[in-house]
Amino acid sequence: MFSRxxxxxxxxHRITPAGSVLVPLSRDELERCRxxxxxxxxxxxxxxxxxxxxxxxxxxxxRTRDVGLxxxxxxxxxxVGLSQRKDSPIIGxxxxxxxxxxxxxxxxxxxxxxxxxxIGPLRHTPGSRGMRGPPRGSGKVLxxxxxxxxxxxKWNKARIREYVGVDIASVSIDxxxxxxxxxxxxxxxxxxxxxxxxxxxxxxxxxxxxxxxxGNPFDVVSMQFCMxxxxxxxxxxxxxxxxxxxxxxxxxxFVGTIPNASWLLDRLEAIPEGELNLSFGNSVYSxxxxxxxxxxxxxxxxxFYLKDAVDDVPEYVVHWDNFVKLADEYGxxxxxxxxxxxxxxxxxxxxxxxxxxxxxxxxxxxxxxxxDEDQWEAANIYVAFAFEKRSR
Numbered sequence: 001m002f003s004r005x006x007x008x009x010x011x012x013h014r015i016t017p018a019g020s021v022l023v024p025l026s027r028d029e030l031e032r033c034r035x036x037x038x039x040x041x042x043x044x045x046x047x048x049x050x051x052x053x054x055x056x057x058x059x060x061x062x063r064t065r066d067v068g069l070x071x072x073x074x075x076x077x078x079x080v081g082l083s084q085r086k087d088s089p090i091i092g093x094x095x096x097x098x099x100x101x102x103x104x105x106x107x108x109x110x111x112x113x114x115x116x117x118x119i120g121p122l123r124h125t126p127g128s129r130g131m132r133g134p135p136r137g138s139g140k141v142l143x144x145x146x147x148x149x150x151x152x153x154k155w156n157k158a159r160i161r162e163y164v165g166v167d168i169a170s171v172s173i174d175x176x177x178x179x180x181x182x183x184x185x186x187x188x189x190x191x192x193x194x195x196x197x198x199x200x201x202x203x204x205x206x207x208x209x210x211x212x213x214x215g216n217p218f219d220v221v222s223m224q225f226c227m228x229x230x231x232x233x234x235x236x237x238x239x240x241x242x243x244x245x246x247x248x249x250x251x252x253x254f255v256g257t258i259p260n261a262s263w264l265l266d267r268l269e270a271i272p273e274g275e276l277n278l279s280f281g282n283s284v285y286s287x288x289x290x291x292x293x294x295x296x297x298x299x300x301x302x303x304f305y306l307k308d309a310v311d312d313v314p315e316y317v318v319h320w321d322n323f324v325k326l327a328d329e330y331g332x333x334x335x336x337x338x339x340x341x342x343x344x345x346x347x348x349x350x351x352x353x354x355x356x357x358x359x360x361x362x363x364x365x366x367x368x369x370x371x372d373e374d375q376w377e378a379a380n381i382y383v384a385f386a387f388e389k390r391s392r
Contacts, residue, residue, distance in 0.1 A: 066232060066301075066314045088308050090284060092371030095362045096379050097257075098150075100343050101224055102360065103353050104255050105154050108336055108386040109220045112253040113139030116219045118161055123189035135186040137161030139219040144197050144243065145226030149176030156187050163190040164210055164218075166202070170194040198229065198236040202243045217249035223256035225382070231316040234298045237326060245330035250391040254332055260339060260383045261317050264302070268292065281305075282374040285381070286312075297322045306378065320383075327387055336386035340379050 088094060116139035125134045139160045143151060146165035155163055165180075167173050177192045195205040208214045221244050230240035244254055267280050268289050278289040286305045294300035300317040304310055324334055338346065347353040363369045371379070 066229075090306070090308050090375055090378075092362070092369055093284070093375035093379055094309075095360050096340075096344075096369075096371055096375075097225075097382075099353075099357060099360045099362050100340055100379075100382075100384055101151060101257065102154055102356060103343055103347050104257070104384045104386070105151070105158065105222070106352070108255050109141075109222070109253055110158055112219050112251070113141075113158055113160055115251070116140070116161075116249075118216045118219065120161060122159075122161065122186040125186045135159075137188055140164075140216050142166075142202075142218040142221045142244075142247070144221060144223045144240075146173075146176055146192075147224075147226075148172045149179035151222065151224065152176070152179050152183060156183055160188045162210075162216060163188050164206060165190065165192045166195045166197055166205065168194070168196045197243045198232075198240050200239070202247065211247050217252070218247050219249060219252050221248055221252070221254045223254075225257050227256050228258050228316050228318050231298055231318050232301070237298060241326060241330045241332075245332060245389060248389050250389055252389045253335075254327075254387040254389070255385070257382050257384050258318050258323075259315065259381050261319050263339075263381060264317060282377060283307075284374040285378045331390045332387040333390060334385065335388050337383055338385075339383050343384055 118140050119138045120136060121134040122137045137159050139158075140162040141155055141160050141164070143155075143163065143165040146167050147169070149165065152163075152165075165173070165176055167176070173192050173194045180187075180190050180192070191206065191210050193205040195202070203211060223244070227240065230236045248254065264287065267287075268278060271278055271280065271292075278292060279286060281287055284307050288303045290301055290303075294317075297319055298316070301314050302317070303312050304315045305312040320337070327334070348357065357363050358365060362371070
């Protein structure tokens with residue numbers, strides 16, 4: 001469905017020349033990617049050696065280890081402060097992805113939240129600020145795959161009333177809870193839980209008081225850079241969709257970001273026939289497929305490495321048409337889908353989102369970006385989407 005854009009990344013000034021950046025990895029670069037070992041990988045290799053030594057804890061298949069790899073990777077990722085984050089070699093890319101999420105949440109989730117019947121005083125309000133009445137919030141958000149709470153500030157600025165955050169990585173949940181506690185007042189009420197939403201129902205970890213019919217339904221469900229892990233199997237994808245749709249109110253919105261299957265498969269297809277190394281990338285990222293052709297709509301696995309972010313973990317292709325068909329079975333219809341370069345082109349001159357590029361340090365006051373061409377290519381692996389739940 002998607003094709004690579006001819007529209008270049010175009011802040012006011014470039015810091016690298018324009019042109020194609022789809023350059024095959026050199027042998028040295030491929031070797032570095034294969035041998036790259038982050039903290040999470042070290043821990044997982046130690047666990048694997050223990051299993052292989054003892055025998056009793058060994059998993060029956062490679063695929064059953066993927067969940068442990070993914071959770072272990074994100075548990076081991078440090079939650080660096082803002083000052084350290086600025087030193088990231090891909091800070092331009094991180095800022096840009098954060099901007100895209102802000103645009104998606106503001107343009108697609110805010111109207112749904114504003115129309116919510118769940119309106120009332122925020123739970124955590126300072127005692128005295130010279131206000132005539134307590135600050136009021138509107139709407140309830142389910143953040144599936146909330147990670148370390150990177151979007152909590154966005155939801156606080158949206159003045160939501162309630163929030164539930166779940167993630168497979170327990171350490172990330174602890175860090176998200178800490179971030180929430182450090183938010184400035186007034187703020188929404190929140191509940192956090194560790195849960196694999198792709199094999200378990202939300203109700204197994206969230207109290208009845210936070211779920212309908214006892215609690216309020218969700219107005220918005222958000223899944224940022226994590227939904228593709230569910231497409232290891234149809235069963236996992238259906239469990240995920242059940243968790244998205246079951247407690248979302250009619251007219252509610254499901255927003256997220258996922259890898260662009262067409263982009264991935266076009267580059268896989270471009271690798272010459274007979275080449276055994278099914279890898280591509282640049283100085284920022286690498287992607288390595290296990291097979292050239294996959295017979296099913298689910299379970300097409302590849303390994304993804306992103307400098308200073310993702311330590312070569314398994315991910316799965318999300319075929320867009322299949323995703324839309326599956327979502328339809330759960331009462332969800334697509335209302336928005338854009339590749340990241342399209343989000344940029346559509347909103348760089350927007351009255352709100354244009355200045356936000358500078359506020360979020362995607363570009364500086366001169367229009368110059370910290371994101372070079374390799375980071376720009378890595379950003380455009382993804383698409384942003386929104387679905388609406390059909391009214392009864």
